[in-house]
Amino acid sequence: MRTMSVLDMFEFKTDEETGTLPRKEARPKTPLSQIETHEGQPIKIMTRNLSVFYGINQALINVTMDIPQKAVTALIGPSGCGKSTFLRSLNRMNDSILGARTDGKVLIDGINIYAPGINVVALRRLAGMVFQKSNPFPKSIFDNVAYGPRLHGIQNASVLEELVEEALKKAALWEEVKDRLGRSALELSGGQQQRVCIARALAVNPEIVLMDEPASALDPISTAKIEELIHELKKNYTIVIVTHNMQQAARVSDFTGYFYLGSLVEFGTTKKIFTTPDKKETEDYITGRFG
Amino acid sequence: MRSMSVSHPTTHELLSQKGFRLKEWLIERMLVAAGITSIAIILLIFLFLFKEGVQFFKTASPFDLIGKTVFDPYEERHVFKMMWQAVSVLPKYSLIPLICGSLLVALPATIIAAVFGIGCAIYLSEMASAQLREFLKPTLELLAGIPSVVIGFFMLTLAASFFQGIFHTKFRLNAFVGAVGVAIATFPIIVTLVEDALRAVPRDLRDASYALGATKWQTIWDTVVPTAISGISAAMILGFGRALGETMIVVMATGKAPIVTGNIFSSVRTMTANIAAELGSVAQGSEHYYALFLVGSVLFTMTFVLNLTSEIILTKMRRKLRM
Numbered sequence A: 001m002r003t004m005s006v007l008d009m010f011e012f013k014t015d016e017e018t019g020t021l022p023r024k025e026a027r028p029k030t031p032l033s034q035i036e037t038h039e040g041q042p043i044k045i046m047t048r049n050l051s052v053f054y055g056i057n058q059a060l061i062n063v064t065m066d067i068p069q070k071a072v073t074a075l076i077g078p079s080g081c082g083k084s085t086f087l088r089s090l091n092r093m094n095d096s097i098l099g100a101r102t103d104g105k106v107l108i109d110g111i112n113i114y115a116p117g118i119n120v121v122a123l124r125r126l127a128g129m130v131f132q133k134s135n136p137f138p139k140s141i142f143d144n145v146a147y148g149p150r151l152h153g154i155q156n157a158s159v160l161e162e163l164v165e166e167a168l169k170k171a172a173l174w175e176e177v178k179d180r181l182g183r184s185a186l187e188l189s190g191g192q193q194q195r196v197c198i199a200r201a202l203a204v205n206p207e208i209v210l211m212d213e214p215a216s217a218l219d220p221i222s223t224a225k226i227e228e229l230i231h232e233l234k235k236n237y238t239i240v241i242v243t244h245n246m247q248q249a250a251r252v253s254d255f256t257g258y259f260y261l262g263s264l265v266e267f268g269t270t271k272k273i274f275t276t277p278d279k280k281e282t283e284d285y286i287t288g289r290f291g
Numbered sequence B: 001m002r003s004m005s006v007s008h009p010t011t012h013e014l015l016s017q018k019g020f021r022l023k024e025w026l027i028e029r030m031l032v033a034a035g036i037t038s039i040a041i042i043l044l045i046f047l048f049l050f051k052e053g054v055q056f057f058k059t060a061s062p063f064d065l066i067g068k069t070v071f072d073p074y075e076e077r078h079v080f081k082m083m084w085q086a087v088s089v090l091p092k093y094s095l096i097p098l099i100c101g102s103l104l105v106a107l108p109a110t111i112i113a114a115v116f117g118i119g120c121a122i123y124l125s126e127m128a129s130a131q132l133r134e135f136l137k138p139t140l141e142l143l144a145g146i147p148s149v150v151i152g153f154f155m156l157t158l159a160a161s162f163f164q165g166i167f168h169t170k171f172r173l174n175a176f177v178g179a180v181g182v183a184i185a186t187f188p189i190i191v192t193l194v195e196d197a198l199r200a201v202p203r204d205l206r207d208a209s210y211a212l213g214a215t216k217w218q219t220i221w222d223t224v225v226p227t228a229i230s231g232i233s234a235a236m237i238l239g240f241g242r243a244l245g246e247t248m249i250v251v252m253a254t255g256k257a258p259i260v261t262g263n264i265f266s267s268v269r270t271m272t273a274n275i276a277a278e279l280g281s282v283a284q285g286s287e288h289y290y291a292l293f294l295v296g297s298v299l300f301t302m303t304f305v306l307n308l309t310s311e312i313i314l315t316k317m318r319r320k321l322r323m
Helices: A083-089 A120-126 A141-151 A157-170 A190-202 A220-233 A246-252 A270-275 A280-286 B011-015 B022-058 B096-127 B130-144 B148-167 B175-199 B203-211 B216-227 B229-245 B248-253 B271-281 B287-320
Strands: A043-054 A057-068 A072-076 A100-108 A127-130 A208-212 A238-242 A255-260 A263-269 B068-072 B077-081
Touching: A043 A083, A043 A238, A057 A083, A057 A238, A057 A255, A057 A263, A072 A083, A072 A246, A083 A208, A083 A238, A083 A255, A120 A127, A127 A190, A127 B203, A141 A157, A141 A190, A141 B216, A157 A190, A190 A208, A190 A220, A190 B203, A220 A238, A220 A246, A246 A270, A255 A270, A255 A280, A263 A270, A263 A280, A270 A280, B022 B287, B096 B130, B096 B175, B096 B216, B096 B229, B096 B271, B096 B287, B130 B175, B148 B175, B148 B248, B175 B229, B175 B248, B203 B216, B216 B229, B229 B271, B229 B287, B248 B271, B271 B287
Parallel strands: A072 A238, A072 A255, A127 A208, A208 A238
Antiparallel strands: A043 A057, A043 A100, A255 A263, B068 B077
């Protein structure tokens, strides 16, 4: 399977799902390679004045953020600060929440994913997601990983086998499960289940992997494995990770954003945020004086 | 300032206080008693049915329950007949026509109710808006509240003629008419149980499916329904048990002819209809009386096994979903 390019979002059949194609001006004006941050990293995801409302509650207030390509960006902040909401708005998972409304823009490779005519199915293929609680389907390990490719129409058994093996290898799980792919994924340990979920997300060849506290329910050894994996994955993927654990953010991420009460307080390289943050609030949170 | 004259109990005094509370003790015992009573009642019914049923064998052989070789005056020879003909010079107590009738009504009824019920449950749990569901659920519960005699009456008077008009059947009252009536009675149970099973599928799994780019339909068919499949099967088995036990509708709408047949448009007599029709007019302690208890025992065993199976499946599913 070839790697998915962002333009595939428009090549997909979108008629019944979403209607018309986006207008021309929604396409990137500047080629991706020319957009760069202050750190010299090209930008993968840009949000511009992103606000999310649940009914009358505003969960996210005018967040403007540039997420670099092929790097790990950590989102930290106290519970209820909007970091998960932000993460879920990057692949429009908030769409399925009743009464959720999004304002502003999220641009992936310069394309606004909230523009009319965007194919949400293709978007989610581009930006996979790993959840807080490992949530493998009550199916075999193989069927779990093959779920995504099958959804997108791959039926050929040998192609599927290849994809599953590749994904499990990327998720550093292949050696542990290669002899029992037919067994239920629920028989695995918590850490292994979470890696099945990661493999499942990787099997559709995304460019972006969104992780919502992927290790919060795991023991220290499994957590270490997941962190190692994240480190490995950033060579090929743009990773955005929400975490409660500040040491984890410091260990795995290259960039960190600190959220508080729905706003992005500060964003910068992890080194800077953890050593010389610009804002007093950030420093207070990092040093544990608050939160 | 707080007065210091209140003496605080020592740790020893505190811990050796009597922790006994009469009211709680009584309530606890009453609840235990209530639980035991219901189990006891079931056991007693079970025992009573079997005690009476077994006495049939005092006078008859177990083979009589399958059929009897009798002289057929028309063919002028002895033939083996599977008949229920309890009031006769030579009574025949074959259970085959009754079991056959019960299955011929209950199976199609379950299939009809399942097709509509599962569809309806998927709509209710996955697609209907909250307001619509709030309207539809009570309506369905109302359907469950229709007395079966009313459904039977409706099938007997209106629906039977309607179906005869469509299918041009020989007999106006037949297994199919009964099955449709029983399906109406079973439908709300299946909808409720299937909907429970679907809603028990964790939101995480749906999210995971959506996050992989699945559409709503793909999520329903590839994740929600397969995850809930044991609950759905349990609902169908329970529905089948209810359909087997349904009495009033089949008494009124199936024609009550105890015939061994596979034709769904033939008149049939179910085990329940047979008991309902005959037990009132039978001499207590007669062979016929015991035979009817035997029919009851068979019916009870069948529904008991079905309910037990469905309960086991449900327990396994709950464990699987870690609920």
